[in-house]
Amino acid sequence: MEGIEIVVPLDVPREERERFLDNSRALTGGKGRVMLFAGDQKVEHLNDDFHGEGIAPDDGDPEHLFRIASRGRIGAFATQLGLIARYAMDYPDVPYVVKLNSKTNLVKLNQAEPLSRQWVAVDQVARLRDANNIRVLGVGYTVYLGSEHEAIMLGEAAQIVHRAHGFGLPVILWMYPRGRAVADERDPHTIAGAAGVAACLGSDFAKVNYPSGPDAQERFREAIRAAGRTGVICSGGGRMEVSPFLERLHEQIAAGALGSATGRNIHQRPLDQAVRFCNAVYAVTVEGASVQDAMERYWEGPGT
Amino acid sequence: MEGIEIVVPLDVPREERERFLDNSRALTGGKGRVMLFAGDQKVEHLNDDFHGEGIAPDDGDPEHLFRIASRGRIGAFATQLGLIARYAMDYPDVPYVVKLNSKTNLVKLNQAEPLSRQWVAVDQVARLRDANNIRVLGVGYTVYLGSEHEAIMLGEAAQIVHRAHGFGLPVILWMYPRGRAVADERDPHTIAGAAGVAACLGSDFAKVNYPSGPDAQERFREAIRAAGRTGVICSGGGRMEVSPFLERLHEQIAAGALGSATGRNIHQRPLDQAVRFCNAVYAVTVEGASVQDAMERYWEGPGT
Amino acid sequence: MEGIEIVVPLDVPREERERFLDNSRALTGGKGRVMLFAGDQKVEHLNDDFHGEGIAPDDGDPEHLFRIASRGRIGAFATQLGLIARYAMDYPDVPYVVKLNSKTNLVKLNQAEPLSRQWVAVDQVARLRDANNIRVLGVGYTVYLGSEHEAIMLGEAAQIVHRAHGFGLPVILWMYPRGRAVADERDPHTIAGAAGVAACLGSDFAKVNYPSGPDAQERFREAIRAAGRTGVICSGGGRMEVSPFLERLHEQIAAGALGSATGRNIHQRPLDQAVRFCNAVYAVTVEGASVQDAMERYWEGPGT
């Protein structure tokens, strides 16, 4: 599998082109596909994903995420700036994607339309990066399409893309159709629409849910095409067993996904297992490994 | 058919007059009428216009739009800045109108009043243009008159016109009466009102829906008069056959429309057909061709 | 009838006093009373006032307004900046009041509370004036008192007065009690209250509706007293015959009104008639002519 040529968008200024390319290559292992270790759930799901039955006790402490990120093979670890600011000095090699907005899961969809607003500005992220020499490879932001507050999030997303590119930072948009107006969040056609919106916002990657159903792979191709030069990343979703997870992932990559975002399936495991799982996910996502190869790496353990 | 003298509005500063005139002439082929290839539907209609029955497979990929725009004769291709930033380096000759706001079609009118807010600032567009030497000829913005959020969009539109003119950029406002208060979006008198509002906002062009009904042409003249020195552009609307489409277009131009905006009727066709259709639309819109002449061009094909 | 001494408010800086005085004198013909040709209805009433039964065909084109304003005697022509920016180069002698906000009439009072927000900033108006040497004599803004959005408009109005004075520009506030909370928009006591609010906002003039009823004149004096040093201008309202219109106007001026604002009653007539009507209105408003004298001027025609 070849490296994919990176198109530097025109809102990256000349003097930031090299940095943008470096960040993009680092994010995608030089192969064009990003393996995102998603760790923004401490806000999005409160402590539900970190404590309880079937969750390794390790996961109760946020440092677990940094330990995994520093030992496993990942494209980047996506989390909030506040957490990075308090741990990154001890994990100098971890590559980060700063998630710029988050909301809790307390207010349900039947109570109010979803709204998640920007917490920190892109230039604040860039200054933190420059002052501390930490590896911030990009920024992320969630857009709830179909929410009555959609206009707020579309506006913030457009500005984030524009400004992030100004600092040489690629952007990943979490594109989630959600709200009273959205009958089925996993409808492939709606997902394709969401991927297309990310492209119009100028995002480098669009993180979407993988469709459900028997012809998921086929139907998912609509989204990949709709996104054009914006890479589509599949959300990992809820907890699954290793083998079916990797099989689904392989199917997504085979369909043309330019990455995967895995959270709970990694961090809910004990450290060693989590690291090995990371590596397996990385192998399939970035290196184009078969499921069998990836399973072997999972069982072999982290190595070195 | 003669070239029409361009009135440079007073909010164009002296040092930008030449650029404004150049942009206006380029936009209108020196004839005063703009043939707009409208391509903002990837947000406005999600993937509905790009995938499905009766839509050419080519259209699933956003690059299809750029391919058409670079091979067909157009006044400008209107789309979001994010998409332009990711493709324009490969399509250096395409003239663009940057659509500054967009909303999805998920929230229906019976759920909430329409609101579409600005994504990027005019000066960000101008800087992108200047840094990359791309052919941005103008900017566009949608106003939903009659929405309870009308005040927000009127305010943004007024500022966009003022600032765009400050950078030598003509403006096209999509003027759509929409919301609970609007009984009939295609009522000619309401459309005329919308065109008049665009004039009061200082817009160079107002894109409106063409009225329905037998005496459409006659009734449409109300809008053209109401707009005064602001040119009225007719929306292309849903998919039609080539010949009736061109006939309606000819009727609109004959009524005094200063342009047409065509989206789905162009891009839902395979590339070659789409390009030929573009050329036919251009012939009628800009060059004042008869329907028969335009049909001939359509059948002849693009040529060089 | 004597010239009335102009009180320059303290928020006019020393270096702008002369300009403020010049503008005030020009606006009021040196007599202290302003004859405002109100032409913001293309937004406020869409095309209802410009097309239809009983409206001269001339009125369908916005240039009709400029033609009247340039040939008739007026204190100033009040309209939106966008329209001025596109016509004023051809009408260099017309004095303007820039109307800074406007809303359409689509959303009715039983649907939502009225809200009209500022379109352009005072400094943008001042720069346009200075760059083009056009005769902007003042700015205008509508406040819907009693709307649930009142706080927004009171705040914008206060800032507009303060800033307009900073550029030597007098201000006319359209003071309209409107909304669910307002039982009777033409209640003289409420109108007096509205006039008093304009005074507290520091406005130079308050445009209000003239009360209805037999003792209108007497009751109107409450408003004139409440406004103090802020001049009260009467809205012209809907279409009337020439003679009763001028009689009512004379009654208003006799009651102490410091001006009149006439829109539809002027521009719905053919150009020549409209110009003569302007002159009649000017005669009564500014020059203190009797109704008979004014009627004579109306029949004599514009002359030079």
Added chain:
Amino acid sequence: MEGIEIVVPLDVPREERERFLDNSRALTGGKGRVMLFAGDQKVEHLNDDFHGEGIAPDDGDPEHLFRIASRGRIGAFATQLGLIARYAMDYPDVPYVVKLNSKTNLVKLNQAEPLSRQWVAVDQVARLRDANNIRVLGVGYTVYLGSEHEAIMLGEAAQIVHRAHGFGLPVILWMYPRGRAVADERDPHTIAGAAGVAACLGSDFAKVNYPSGPDAQERFREAIRAAGRTGVICSGGGRMEVSPFLERLHEQIAAGALGSATGRNIHQRPLDQAVRFCNAVYAVTVEGASVQDAMERYWEGPGT
């Protein structure tokens, strides 16, 4: 009765301390207690307080307020900046408190929660003061505690205090519990709470309603204690006879109130009477006069 030492709050910068002290002394006659002539009702109550049965005809003209303020003894005349800007040149000796927000009384509490927003910025007031050498001794602002919009007003109030102190200007906050959540606006415990909030906002004075009921004085002391170093000022409320008014005022001062704010009870009288009433109120409020002494001054007339 002794002069009370003024505590200069720490947000008054060193270079503004003398001015703050001068303003405070002038405001309180060097005695620590402020006699506020409250004249913001032209917005708050529209023309209800200025025209009608039992109201002197003088009061219909806003200049009546300035005439009283210039002839009577007052701590300061509180009104909106717009009015000051139009009259203060003729009343150079009047001390002012600029009321920075106001709302009308049209929207009732059963329709919508009360909201009053800032009209002019503190630095605009300070510049007006400095450019014209007028005696602005402080600024005022109303907070409706218990309104659903409370957060907006608390934020504006906190910023106003901070910035006013930065320009050497003391602040008076009108602290009114109001809204659906407030069962009894004159509940002494709630009033005490409101006084305490003013203290936490850093205000110099808190204007509150005096409790009703037989043990009002005793219960009012809770508010005075709760306010700490922030002085409590009693609102004058609706029209009363001279003698009971002064008796209640004396009771308030005896309870520890650091001032009174009287509006309607002053300005609804004819000029001479109003001035004498002012002086009587001043005597009780600032000079600690007995009711009998004050009544004598009222009957004696203004004198010099």
Added chain:
Amino acid sequence: MEGIEIVVPLDVPREERERFLDNSRALTGGKGRVMLFAGDQKVEHLNDDFHGEGIAPDDGDPEHLFRIASRGRIGAFATQLGLIARYAMDYPDVPYVVKLNSKTNLVKLNQAEPLSRQWVAVDQVARLRDANNIRVLGVGYTVYLGSEHEAIMLGEAAQIVHRAHGFGLPVILWMYPRGRAVADERDPHTIAGAAGVAACLGSDFAKVNYPSGPDAQERFREAIRAAGRTGVICSGGGRMEVSPFLERLHEQIAAGALGSATGRNIHQRPLDQAVRFCNAVYAVTVEGASVQDAMERYWEGPGT
């Protein structure tokens, strides 16, 4: 019990590191645990906590809080800037945490969703500190998670943390799940979630409610783990007797709490008792004293 190493977050600029460390050490007595004397209730609870049955009369005057803070042993006294600005000149040794937002308790949860907005900016606090040499050791802010207005408060909190760190100021976030969506504000799992959100916001400390129920201590550990390097502080809650209060506090500290926040239990007592209670709380919180030792200190009295 050892001093705990302080992790300086990466958003503290190099030149503010020493100050941040000094502030952190002062705040925690060099032991890593903060004893917060919480005094923001004059807004949060109006005068309910300061006047009434079972409350010492001393408490009616806000200066009582400063007297306690200056004589008792505390980590910091948390209150609004306005109060500090008016008393701190007389209490130069008191260490402060400036509470940046507050709301009243008038609007109940069944009426509207809770919203508390920022009153003063961090840089205003820092300037006040620097100009007056007062001991501001940090800032505080309340976030109501689960409120429909959550997005506003999350955004303000994130900015406050980022900016406070920029001025060398540690941050304490009051993390309260509250609103229609929150079934049980004291559910340990939800509290743990709230503590985790504070960590993601980058806060130094998270003030939460201590869970109720028999296995509170055990369940509370979930929150402490979830907060990671962000210290968890327990709210003191309603009035209790000395001994059970200290026992519960000891249990909290033993569970790993990095501090306590006590308000009513301190200031509702007469000064001497309040000071002794402070010292007992300090002993348990910061010095790791046993309940018995702390009780002894309480009975012994403050001493010098």
